[in-house]
Amino acid sequence: MRPGETATADDWVVCPGCAVLVYRKRLRRDLAVCPECGHHGRLTAAERLDQLLDPGSAVPLGPVVPPRDHLEFVDTRPYPDRLRAARAGSGLEEAVVCVHGRIDGHPVYAAVMDFRFLGGSLGAAVGEMITRTAEAALADRTPLLLVSASGGARMQEGALSLMQMARTSAALGELDEAGILTISLVTDPTYGGVAASFATLCDVIIAEPRARLGFAGPRVIQQTIRQVLPAGFQEAESLLENGLIDDIRPRSALRQTLSRLLTFAAARGHRWPAAGDGALVRDPEALPSRDAWETVRMARDLGRPTTVDYLGYLVEGFQELHGDRVSGDCPAIVAGVGRLDGRAVVVVGHQKGHEPGELMARNFGMATPSGYRKAARLMRLAAKLGVPVVTLIDTPGAYPGVSAETGGQAGAIAENLRLMAGLPVPVVAVVTGEGGSGGALALGVANRVLMLANAVYSVISPEGCAAILWKDPAAAPRAAAALRPQARELLRTQVVDAVVPEPDGGAQADPVRAAAALRAGLLAALDELREMTPGDVVADRRARFRRLGTPTGVTSV
Structure with missing residues (x-):
């Protein structure tokens, strides 16, 4: 006061x-x-638009579609009476407000639900208005933002309200086919038919803290099957942990988050200038001969930059996206969207850490099935939007635990191999540290596979090889020498296409210079692919792996 x-x-x-x-x-x-x-607390649709959109940019879309009482439905009150009361109490004609506007100058179509109008229920008029908004976004090739606040389908309209789930889902499917970014902002509460359709079908799902999202509401669950619900059930924090949403953002940060996503989408058309070739080493004879075991130890050094470190140096406006939308969010895989020298990219990488606590929290960079499914989801997003993919590989291997095996670890890796082989966008993979077994290859099926000079890449760890073949883990140095996981050997056999030089003492000695070298290497590799059509990049990638292991796949030294 x-x-x-x-x-x-x-x-x-x-x-x-x-x-x-x-x-x-x-x-x-x-x-x-x-x-x-x-x-x-809940915001009205008008308050939400004022918060998110640039001042004065919101332009309402067309006339509001009036709801119909085709069932002449009566509960404790006739449906028309409820509609009149909802209009009087909210000042709205229906439970959604649809506009075209801008966020930090970026155009966007937005459909914002208002819980005050019959609990934000999804009726035929709401379904029509959301569908029209999606169609306008399709016609203008402009991103779509959907802000949900709903108790579910509108019971007073019977089966027609149920059909709106299919209607709006089909509209989002058309946006997927056209490669248009869709964003869902989940607010409290979002239940029933809205949760089971457009609110969870978008490319990116952001939720406010403690926002509730689910198909069956707590009251329905308790009254139907008498099940006691755990604390935090269906709240955003639980949803994030279970891999069902991408992020939780406080209300004060929503506009910035949406702006970052729209900036990424707008950068899809940018082109890199032609890059020089001096950033990469392509001749194995230009690389020094290094002791295999010493190189393994160098690759595992905890001081080496991690994926998160490189993202901070290389990717502007990075927005991490979480979860596989099925079962979990693996912390050993970091994935998201951003801009590399102004051009939109999707980045996926293993994350280890520098300290014991972070290493344990990140599972030492060993991904679970949900991690590989998260990576696949982001790569499919890249394919939809026509955006290149960059992967950063640094893992001793996929997580070998019981939970991973029962969760389908082998199948998750196999699916990634097949998916990456057919992605219609350029893919560049970089082994930045330790490239271990199929857990590394699950991010490594790329048009161009690069490797940092002190990284290693192998079918198995030296310790594992020693334990199996020498029956003695102490024979790891001998196994490393036999496996030849160094960059020089892998370049000779064309397992990798080029090597990124490291500063004296390794990337850990000068992370800034190491990141600069990596940036130059990535730009050079991406430049080689920039004129390729979607069909060309797929054919190039498949041909690259087709020739590996054949007599013509080995160069003479």
Whole structure:
């Protein structure tokens, strides 16, 4: 309050999250977020648009479609009476507001639901308006933003309301076919037919903290099967842990997050200038001969830059995306979208860490099935949007535990190999540290496979090879010498196409220079692919792996 002002009872509200009194004007300034506990209160569609879009940019789309009472439905009140009350209470004609606008100058079509209008229920009119918005986005080839707040399908319209799930899903399918980015912003609550259609079909799903999302609401579950629900059930934090959404962003950061995604989408048409070839070593004789075991130890050095480190140096506006949309979010795989020298890229990489705590949290860079499925989901997004893929490989191998095996580890790796072989966009893979077995190759089926000078790449770790063939793990140095996992040998056999030089003392001695060398190498490799058609890049990649292991696949030294 300002000096001299006197507060009245109406100036205060009780936060439903922590039951603390909050000054109403402060709550409004904070976008209905409680300053004490962070509870995100509901916003109206108008408030949401004001928060997210550039001032004055929102242009309503067409006339609002009036709902119909084709069933002449009556519960405790006739359906027309409920509609009139909803209009009077909300000031809206229906439960969704559809506009064309801009976010930081980037055009976007937006359909924003308002829970005040019959619980944001999905009826025929709402389905029509969302479908029209998607069709407008398709016609203009402009990203689509869907903001959900709904209890589900509108019961008063019977089976026709159910059909809106298919109707809106089909509209999103057309956007997928056209390569247009779709973003879902999940707010509290989002249930039923909305959750089981357009709210969870978008390329990127962002949720507000503690927003609830699910098909069956808690009341339905409890009353139908009498099951006791765990704490946090269906809340955003649980959904993120289970791999069902991409990220949780507080309301104050939503606009920035959406801007980052739209900037990425807008950068798809940018082209890199022609790059020189001096950034890469292609002649194995130009590389020094190194002891195999010493190279393995260098590749495993905990000081070497990780995928997250390289992202900080190389990728502008990186937005990490989480989850496989099925079962989990593997921390050993980092994946997301951003810009490399102004051009949109999808980046996927293994993540180890530098300290014991991070190594354990990241599972020492050993991915689980959900990690490989997350990688596949991001690569499919790249294919949809026509964006190149960059993968950074640094793993001792795929996670060998029981949970991974019962979760389908072999199948998840196999699916990635097949998927990458047929991706219609350029793919460049870089072994930055340790490239171990099929867990590394699951990110390595690329048009151009690069390798840092002190990295290693092998069918098995030296310790594993020694244990199996020498029956003695201590024979690891001898096994390393036999496996020849160094860059010089792999370049000679064309397993890798080129080598990225490292600073004296290795990438860990000067991460900034190492990142600069990696950037130059990536740009040179991507430049080789920039004129290829989708069919060309697929044919190039398949031909590359087809020749490996044949007599013509080995160069003489």
